[in-house]
Amino acid sequence: MTAPASHLSPIAGFVNAMARLTIRGLDARIRELEAARRGALELRQALATARDFADSDAAGYIDRTGLEA
Numbered sequence: 001m002t003a004p005a006s007h008l009s010p011i012a013g014f015v016n017a018m019a020r021l022t023i024r025g026l027d028a029r030i031r032e033l034e035a036a037r038r039g040a041l042e043l044r045q046a047l048a049t050a051r052d053f054a055d056s057d058a059a060g061y062i063d064r065t066g067l068e069a
Contacts, residue, residue: 056062 053062
């Protein structure tokens with residue numbers, strides 16, 4: 001069993017506080033990186049869809065009859 005926080009030395013309390021602060025900062029950075037990753041994945045999917053459409057259009061698979069009006 002660990003001792004209550006009141007029995008810790010001042011240095012131990014400082015180290016614990018710094019660890020908590022670092023963890024909070026890292027949590028925010030992880031959320032930021034995950035959002036950037038999601039954005040990159042969405043961009044990759046959009047580019048792949050556009051490429052597939054362009055390839056299909058170039059191959060003549062897309063029928064545009066009646067759309068010129």
